[in-house]
Amino acid sequence: MSEGLIEVRVASVADVAPKIREFRFTPVAEALPPFSPGAHVVVEMPGAGKTYRNAYSLMSDPFNPENYGIAVRLQDESRGGSVFMHTQVKEGDVLRITPPANLFAPHWAAKKHILLAGGVGITPFMSYLPEMQRRGADYELHYLFRSEQTGAYRDELKKALGERFFSYDSDAGEKCDVRALLAQGAPGTHIYICGPESLIHAVKAEAEAMGVPAGFIHYEEFAAPKPGKPFTVKVASSGQEVAVSADDSMLEALEAAGVEVTNMCRGGVCGQCVTRVLEGTPEHRDDFLSAAEKSRNDCVMPCVSRAVTDSLTLDL
Numbered sequence: 001m002s003e004g005l006i007e008v009r010v011a012s013v014a015d016v017a018p019k020i021r022e023f024r025f026t027p028v029a030e031a032l033p034p035f036s037p038g039a040h041v042v043v044e045m046p047g048a049g050k051t052y053r054n055a056y057s058l059m060s061d062p063f064n065p066e067n068y069g070i071a072v073r074l075q076d077e078s079r080g081g082s083v084f085m086h087t088q089v090k091e092g093d094v095l096r097i098t099p100p101a102n103l104f105a106p107h108w109a110a111k112k113h114i115l116l117a118g119g120v121g122i123t124p125f126m127s128y129l130p131e132m133q134r135r136g137a138d139y140e141l142h143y144l145f146r147s148e149q150t151g152a153y154r155d156e157l158k159k160a161l162g163e164r165f166f167s168y169d170s171d172a173g174e175k176c177d178v179r180a181l182l183a184q185g186a187p188g189t190h191i192y193i194c195g196p197e198s199l200i201h202a203v204k205a206e207a208e209a210m211g212v213p214a215g216f217i218h219y220e221e222f223a224a225p226k227p228g229k230p231f232t233v234k235v236a237s238s239g240q241e242v243a244v245s246a247d248d249s250m251l252e253a254l255e256a257a258g259v260e261v262t263n264m265c266r267g268g269v270c271g272q273c274v275t276r277v278l279e280g281t282p283e284h285r286d287d288f289l290s291a292a293e294k295s296r297n298d299c300v301m302p303c304v305s306r307a308v309t310d311s312l313t314l315d316l
């Protein structure tokens with residue numbers, strides 16, 4: 001994780017909604033690498049006593065990435081990362097980020113794209129839209145938010161997208177009829193969802209009930225690892241024992257102990273961190289392994305998953 005990191009300078013910080021702060025990064029040395037619509041970076045946040053690492057979607061125009069933009073929602077139950085970004089990071093600071101990676105790219109062969117954003121889930125679509133416009137793609141953006149907390153960029157989106165833009169402010173009692181929305185999708189329409197777990201699950205369930213093929217539904221959620229009971233992870237190659245506290249993920253505890261584990265999304269979806277389990281029983285919390293793989297209990301995704309047993313021995 002520390003190898004290949006890019007140093008960036010915080011060029012600007014702006015509040016774009018009551019609980020959302022935007023950061024623009026410019027390069028410290030070389031130009032920033034190009035990226036594709038839907039890409040994200042992991043931002044390293046050196047807090048007191050703990051380094052946080054969170055994934056954020058890039059909002060800049062991929063065609064012209066003079067700077068990288070991210071937007072961070074202050075989480076009500078923050079594990080520290082969003083509080084760090086909101087209270088510690090200021091203009092001129094230097095941070096380290098990973099090169100961009102993409103787990104949520106548009107499917108350009110689609111006849112139509114329906115984009116569904118919930119709150120700060122608008123961010124990956126900010127990099128989709130310039131490319132959708134350039135390609136003349138058929139698309140709609142449906143933006144669900146609470147104006148007392150989120151709803152960033154809605155005025156400029158409305159102006160730029162016109163009749164392709166639909167907004168639903170739940171603080172004003174506005175609701176999105178997901179079923180009606182999905183029902184109007186002609187064959188070949190792809191649906192993209194980014195937002196809270198509840199929104200993703202609701203749309204997926206509705207789509208499944210309506211017989212929409214799973215391959216036409218795409219979603220991204222960078223959920224912070226949820227807390228759980230503490231346990232010990234044993235590193236088979238060295239015999240090292242690492243304590244995983246209730247609030248830390250297994251991946252974070254291993255990193256803090258100097259054990260490198262390949263990772264990309266840090267949210268249980270990309271599969272990069274998969275690690276063999278030699279002893280103990282994992283508590284699977286990822287969206288990557290199949291039900292059959294989970295039932296075998298012979299591998300685990302340390303970025304989000306934990307242990308049922310008091311210890312877990314990993315093939316590291």
Ligand code: FES
Pocket residue numbers: 262263264265266267268269270271272273274286288301302303304
């Ligand atoms: S880092 Fe992506 S699944 Fe663990």
